[in-house]
Amino acid sequence: MATLLEVKDLRTEFHTQDGVVHAVNGVSFAVDEGETLGLVGESGCGKSVSVLSVMRLIPIPPGKIAGGQVLFQGRDLLAVDDEEIRSVRGNKIAMVFQDPMTSLNPVLTIGTQISEALELHLGMTKEQARKRSVELLKMVGIPEAENRLDDYPHQFSGGMRQRVMIAMALSCSPQLLIADEPTTALDVTIQAQIVDIVKRLKRELGMAVIWITHDLGVIAGLADRINVMYAGFVIESASNKEIFANPVHPYTLGLLGSIPRLDEAHKAKLTPIEGLPPDLIEMPKGCPFYDRCRFRAERCASENPPLELAGVRHWVACWNWQDVQKKRGPVGVR
Amino acid sequence: MPDSQDKLLEVNNLTKYFPITQGIIFQRKVADVKAVDGLSFFIRKGETLGLVGESGCGKSTTGRTILQLYRPTAGEVFFQGKNLAKMQSEELRKMRRNMQMIFQDPYASLNPRMTVGDIIGEPLEVHHIAKGKEKKERVQELLQIVGLNPYFVNRYPHEFSGGQRQRIGVARALAVNPAFIVCDEPISALDVSIQAQIINLLEELQQKFNLTYLFIAHDLSVVRHISDRVAVMYLGKIVELTDRTSLYKSPLHPYTKALLSAVPIPDPVVEEKRERIILVGDVPSPVNPPSGCRFHTRCPLAIDICKKMDPEFRDVGNLHFVACHVV
Amino acid sequence: MQLAGRIARNPPALLGALVILMVALMAIFAPALAPYAYDQQNLNAARQAPSPAHWLGTDDLGRDMLSRVIWGARSAVFVIVMVTIIDLALGLPLGAAAGYWGGWVDTLIMRVVDVLFAFPGLLFVFLVAATLKPGILNWAKAIGLNDLVRSGYLDYAVVIIALGGVGWGGLARMVRGQVLMLKEREFVIGARALGVPTWRVIARHILPNAITPIIVALSMGMGDIALSEGYLSFLGIGLQPPAPSWGNILADNAGRYWRTFPQMIWLVFIPGLVLAAVVFAFNFFGDGLNEALNPEIE
Numbered sequence: 001m002a003t004l005l006e007v008k009d010l011r012t013e014f015h016t017q018d019g020v021v022h023a024v025n026g027v028s029f030a031v032d033e034g035e036t037l038g039l040v041g042e043s044g045c046g047k048s049v050s051v052l053s054v055m056r057l058i059p060i061p062p063g064k065i066a067g068g069q070v071l072f073q074g075r076d077l078l079a080v081d082d083e084e085i086r087s088v089r090g091n092k093i094a095m096v097f098q099d100p101m102t103s104l105n106p107v108l109t110i111g112t113q114i115s116e117a118l119e120l121h122l123g124m125t126k127e128q129a130r131k132r133s134v135e136l137l138k139m140v141g142i143p144e145a146e147n148r149l150d151d152y153p154h155q156f157s158g159g160m161r162q163r164v165m166i167a168m169a170l171s172c173s174p175q176l177l178i179a180d181e182p183t184t185a186l187d188v189t190i191q192a193q194i195v196d197i198v199k200r201l202k203r204e205l206g207m208a209v210i211w212i213t214h215d216l217g218v219i220a221g222l223a224d225r226i227n228v229m230y231a232g233f234v235i236e237s238a239s240n241k242e243i244f245a246n247p248v249h250p251y252t253l254g255l256l257g258s259i260p261r262l263d264e265a266h267k268a269k270l271t272p273i274e275g276l277p278p279d280l281i282e283m284p285k286g287c288p289f290y291d292r293c294r295f296r297a298e299r300c301a302s303e304n305p306p307l308e309l310a311g312v313r314h315w316v317a318c319w320n321w322q323d324v325q326k327k328r329g330p331v332g333v334r
Numbered sequence: 335m336p337d338s339q340d341k342l343l344e345v346n347n348l349t350k351y352f353p354i355t356q357g358i359i360f361q362r363k364v365a366d367v368k369a370v371d372g373l374s375f376f377i378r379k380g381e382t383l384g385l386v387g388e389s390g391c392g393k394s395t396t397g398r399t400i401l402q403l404y405r406p407t408a409g410e411v412f413f414q415g416k417n418l419a420k421m422q423s424e425e426l427r428k429m430r431r432n433m434q435m436i437f438q439d440p441y442a443s444l445n446p447r448m449t450v451g452d453i454i455g456e457p458l459e460v461h462h463i464a465k466g467k468e469k470k471e472r473v474q475e476l477l478q479i480v481g482l483n484p485y486f487v488n489r490y491p492h493e494f495s496g497g498q499r500q501r502i503g504v505a506r507a508l509a510v511n512p513a514f515i516v517c518d519e520p521i522s523a524l525d526v527s528i529q530a531q532i533i534n535l536l537e538e539l540q541q542k543f544n545l546t547y548l549f550i551a552h553d554l555s556v557v558r559h560i561s562d563r564v565a566v567m568y569l570g571k572i573v574e575l576t577d578r579t580s581l582y583k584s585p586l587h588p589y590t591k592a593l594l595s596a597v598p599i600p601d602p603v604v605e606e607k608r609e610r611i612i613l614v615g616d617v618p619s620p621v622n623p624p625s626g627c628r629f630h631t632r633c634p635l636a637i638d639i640c641k642k643m644d645p646e647f648r649d650v651g652n653l654h655f656v657a658c659h660v661v
Numbered sequence: 662m663q664l665a666g667r668i669a670r671n672p673p674a675l676l677g678a679l680v681i682l683m684v685a686l687m688a689i690f691a692p693a694l695a696p697y698a699y700d701q702q703n704l705n706a707a708r709q710a711p712s713p714a715h716w717l718g719t720d721d722l723g724r725d726m727l728s729r730v731i732w733g734a735r736s737a738v739f740v741i742v743m744v745t746i747i748d749l750a751l752g753l754p755l756g757a758a759a760g761y762w763g764g765w766v767d768t769l770i771m772r773v774v775d776v777l778f779a780f781p782g783l784l785f786v787f788l789v790a791a792t793l794k795p796g797i798l799n800w801a802k803a804i805g806l807n808d809l810v811r812s813g814y815l816d817y818a819v820v821i822i823a824l825g826g827v828g829w830g831g832l833a834r835m836v837r838g839q840v841l842m843l844k845e846r847e848f849v850i851g852a853r854a855l856g857v858p859t860w861r862v863i864a865r866h867i868l869p870n871a872i873t874p875i876i877v878a879l880s881m882g883m884g885d886i887a888l889s890e891g892y893l894s895f896l897g898i899g900l901q902p903p904a905p906s907w908g909n910i911l912a913d914n915a916g917r918y919w920r921t922f923p924q925m926i927w928l929v930f931i932p933g934l935v936l937a938a939v940v941f942a943f944n945f946f947g948d949g950l951n952e953a954l955n956p957e958i959e
Contacts, residue, residue: 042525157616187388187552189613192596196612214526217555217598221605240602258530260559262582262597263604267559269537272530276495401854430856443847447869456865457855506855 004208005031005054005093005176010068012046012053015061019281023049025232026068028307031176036202036209038223038240040216040255044277046232047212051178055095056085072176091121094169096162098181103165104153110137110164111149117171136167140197159190166197170205177202178210183218195222216259220244225313228252231278231288234307238314245331248310248321250293253328287318295320295327341412342514342546343400344376348409350392350399354621368620369395371570372409374647375655377514382540382547384561384578386554386593390617392570393550394438397516400548401433402426413514431461434507438519440499444491450477450502451487457509476505480535497528504535514546522551533560554597558582563653566590569628570620572647576654586656588635627659635660667953674949680942687731688738695728700903708925717931720914726928730935732905737939740820740890741883747825748832748882753875755829756836757863761844770833777830786889790823790898813904820899824889828882835878839871846870873954877947884943891936907932 012024024046031037039047052058054070056077070077072093077085089095097103105113114136115129124132130149137145140163153161162182169177179198183191195218202209213219219226219240226243228236228251236249247253257271275292278284287293287300299319307315310325318324351366369392377383387393398404400411402418411418413433418426437443444453454473458464464472474484480501491499500520507515517536521529537560539545551557557564558578565575566589574587585591592611599605613632618624624631630640639659647657668674687694703723711718717726759770777785797819801810809815843849844867852866893899894908902909914928 042527159616187617188554189388189592189596190616191598192610193612195598196610215598216526216600220600220602221598221608244601244603255526256600258527259600260533260555261601262555262558262594262599264559267578270530270534270559272534273527274531276497276528398850403850403854427856427858430854435851435854437847437851439847443851445848445852445866445870448865456852456857460855460857460861503851506851510855 002033003030004033004035004073006069006071007050007054008069008071010050010053010070011066012049012058012063013066014063016281021280022283023232023280024053025283027229027232027234029227029234029237031208031210033175034202034206034208036211036222036224038219038226039210039212039229040214040219040226041229042214042277044231044280045229047229048180049232050229051095051180051210051212055089055093055178057089057095087121090117090169090174091172092174093176093178094172094174095178095180096165096169096182098184104161106153109150109152110156114149114164114168114171117168121172132171133167136171137164139170139201140164140167141193142167159186159193162186162190162194163197166194166201170201173205174207176208176210178212180212181214182211184213184215191218198222216244216255228255231283232280233288233304233317234315235289235317236315237307238311242311242314246311246314246325247328247331248314248316248325249289249318250295250320250324251289253324253331254292254294256331295324340378341376342379342414343548344410344412345400346374346410346412348373348396348399348411349407350395350404351407365621368570368623370399370406371623373572375565375572375575377546377548379513380540380544380546381563382549382561384557384564385548385550385567386552386557386564387567388552388593388617390569390620391567392620393552393567394518396567397435397518397548397550401430401435401516403435428461431457431510432512433514433516434510434512435516435518436500436503436507436520439523440496440503441491441523443503444499446491449488449490450494453491453502454505454509457506461510463510472509473505476509479508479539480505481531495528496524497531500524500528500532501535504532504539508539508543511543512545514548516548516550518550519552520549521556522553529556536560554593555599566593569617569623571628571657572655573629573658574654574656576652576656580652580654586650586654586661587629587658588633588660589629592634627657664953668946668949671949671952673945674953677942677945677947677949680938681946684734684939684942685738687734689735691731691735695725695731697725697728699729699732699905700724701728708928710925711927718925718927720910720928726910726931729905729910730907730931733907733910733932733935736817736900736904736906737887737890740817740824741886743817743821744824744828744886745879745883747821748829748879751825751829752832753836753868756833757840757868759833760837760840761859761863761867767837771837774830774833777827783889783892786823786827786893787896787898789827790819790893793823794819794898813901816900816904820890820893823893824886828886831882832875832878835874836871839874840867843867843870877951877954880947880950881944884940884947887936887939887943907936911936 008028010024010027014021014023027046027050029037039050041047053065054077058065065078072088077088111130111133114133118124118129118132133149134145137148142148142160142163156164183194186194198209199222211219211222223240226238226240227234228249230251236247236252243252247256254273258273260270273292278288278291284290286302287304290296290300293300297320305317305319307317310316310321348370349372350370351368353363354365354367356362356364373396385393385396395404399406406419409419418429421429451470451473454476455469458469458472473487477484477486482498482501494502521532524532540547549557549560558581561578563575563577564581565572566587568589574585574590582594585594592613595609595611615632618631626642627640627645630636633640637660645657645659647655649655668678701724705723706719707721707723709715709719715725715727717730719725755770759767797815798810801815849862849866852862890899890906891908894906895912897912900906900909902913910932911929
């Protein structure tokens with residue numbers, strides 16, 4: 001399948017009073033047409049900053065995109081002018097954020113807000129836009145869509161607001177939908193509804209999705225490929241099944257050992273990752289995971305491992321991944 | 335059946351309504367938020383009871399009402415044989431030595447103007463357990479117990495990460511050697527890799543000090559992992575309560591089933607085969623809850639009687655409690 | 662210290678701090694600093710323009726203006742400190758009680774505060790001062806304290822009681838708001854769960870976290886107190902001459918002969934300027950303090 005978005009060696013930093021925060025440190029990934037890519041990691045790992053950099057939505061200053069390329073349909077989005085990036089944003093690439101309340105304008109009706117993009121990007125008339133808005137709301141499963149167009153955001157529940165956000169994101173039939181922790185603020189039954197809707201829409205509309213999350217459970221049911229991020233680096237990248245069946249980076253392994261599974265048979269002990277992530281202002285010279293790693297060797301302290309091939313389309317940034325694979329023990333249900 | 339000696343805590347018909355008032359000088363009540371509505375359950379010594387439910391179901395209010403941080407509207411809370419709901423404030427204050435709480439937000443639950451030593455030492459002081467040098471030694475010992483460097487006593491909370499702060503919160507709760515701890519979403523605000531650290535810590539401490547936990551969380555996987563028995567709450571009521579195995583293997587209440595099916599499992603092979611029960615709509619408002627069974631508006635199995643009659647919370651065998659007409 | 666550094670980087674705040682410091686020093690060392698006694702008259706040297714002997718000139722009775730301004734600082738600072746103490750003594754516990762307990766306690770206290778706020782601020786102070794004054798004077802005379810009456814110290818009491826009695830409402834309202842917000846914070850609930858006694862919850866967990874806005878409000882309030890004292894004394898219900906107050910210096914000089922000798926501009930200009938400078942200083946300093954203590958607000 002054709003590559004839709006290719007990010008090459010992206011670097012983003014923030015210049016703060018305390019020093020330069022190295023948020024994204026040379027991240028590369030690609031999304032094919034119709035593919036779902038999961039960006040997984042904990043807070044501060046650079047997953048959100050990466051995609052905000054792709055959309056050029058980083059506040060400058062203090063932020064700064066220090067290097068790299070973002071090729072979308074062959075064009076480098078980091079090199080185009082503001083006018084052009086605006087025509088891409090919300091049109092060809094749409095975004096859904098974590099907090100559906102702050103992303104909606106509280107003083108405008110839902111209908112006005114959806115229609116706005118339609119009138120602006122697609123040049124629709126008021127009536128056309130209204131008709132299309134109803135269709136969109138129906139698509140994301142909002143009951144009595146015609147009557148709800150004139151409601152204000154506060155009249156919707158959290159889950160319903162997130163549906164509205166998705167409807168707005170879909171309004172211009174984007175080729176790529178970026179979802180930044182869209183279900184983190186929602187309850188688990190509502191999360192299931194939203195995941196269900198996105199999966200269905202993806203199938204129907206054939207768009208590509210980048211889904212950012214810290215929740216390995218959610219991504220397991222959604223993604224085609226998964227990139228695991230840590231301290232501003234992609235440290236492991238493989239297909240969904242491969243990541244869960246054959247994780248070879250100690251951090252990925254640690255994440256999987258840290259989460260209790262609903263289907264666990266016995267009350268087995270979790271194996272947490274000890275310690276804390278590194279300070280992004282004073283980045284360690286070697287592997288960023290060195291301090292917390294069970295498999296570390298001398299070399300890891302001084303040299304940061306690059307991504308290397310560990311299997312079919314499976315990349316890992318670890319000097320000792322073969323050792324990890326041998327010693328890790330069984331993966332999966334305990 | 336366990337005899338009453340086994341039970342550390344027994345709750346009967348626990349109810350907490352928050353009045354909604356109007357008016358400035360003459361405040362009159364216009365409605366109630368029925369946050370907790372007639373809960374009955376017990377917790378045995380040394381056991382962990384998990385309390386799980388979605389936001390607004392009243393699980394945190396339950397924890398706080400048990401500890402009398404909110405005084406119950408009705409019902410009894412027997413702790414070590416005494417009814418907390420009837421206690422006067424000074425007697426209750428002294429009772430707090432035996433029952434403690436760990437909070438959700440490690441950033442909000444520590445006083446930013448106090449040092450770690452003062453935070454952990456305060457309960458020792460107010461309950462006249464230790465002071466001066468003895469207090470300091472005990473604080474350092476507690477820091478060590480929760481896996482922190484004892485030299486941290488003079489630091490302020492903002493100098494610590496979320497996980498470390500949560501350890502400070504745990505040390506504060508442990509300081510008075512309590513028998514019972516309410517853990518109110520103690521890991522929800524933490525990163526995945528840190529969550530496991532805290533879960534393990536809580537499990538170790540339970541073994542070491544023979545603690546009894548009420549573990550409140552919205553994440554069913556975590557609750558099932560740490561608990562011996564689990565209570566599922568929906569809109570102010572417990573709909574099902576049973577041990578961790580039968581909750582997963584043989585859930586009875588349709589809400590429990592939907593909740594179980596909605597929890598994602600970090601395994602694509604398993605996820606592919608799972609059937610989800612997608613509930614329609616949202617949780618109704620606790621100000622004006624549905625008549626009869628509160629779940630009937632979203633229940634796939636609802637029949638006529640569910641709209642009219644509140645189902646009884648009954649034991650269907652082996653202490654498996656459920657409140658449903660259809661089961 | 663970080664705080665001092667932040668204020669030093671803020672020119673108006675720094676200027677305010679320097680002015681406040683100067684006034685404070687003037688108040689403390691008035692006897693040593695003032696070249697003459699504040700009430701020393703010299704009719705041969707009346708109405709002189711500024712000169713090496715009298716830097717700020719002299720007034721109608723030949724009193725040295727510089728000395729009166731310096732002693733005036735002592736009056737102003739004394740009133741500011743006493744009124745602030747009353748504001749704190751009433752506003753802090755009442756505001757905290759209203760916020761913490763709520764219910765009828767809150768209703769009662771806040772309705773009293775509403776009454777205080779219902780009148781235009783200074784008007785109410787005038788009313789209180791004007792009605793208090795004869796009462797206090799008569800009472801003092803009745804119990805034989807004629808010397809005290811003559812000394813003029815009772816005038817200070819009237820000003821302080823009037824300003825303090827009316828002024829605590831604002832602080833109480835602010836403290837209440839802070840307490841309302843803080844008492845729902847988890848660390849406060851946590852303290853209660855630990856079994857910390859209520860008074861200690863308020864004193865150790867709630868108030869220390871409300872200290873920033875309280876300090877800022879007090880700092881701004883001090884400027885208002887100085888101004889109000891000036892007004893009262895200007896209108897003759899505050900401090901009486903010969904007791905030195907910037908307000909009554911202004912009134913004296915303006916009323917008695919500025920109309921006759923309008924070229925002697927310094928006579929009104931100097932006390933007015935000093936008063937204005939102090940009011941601005943407290944406001945600038947309070948603003949700077951607010952920014953320094955809340956670095957996230959821009």
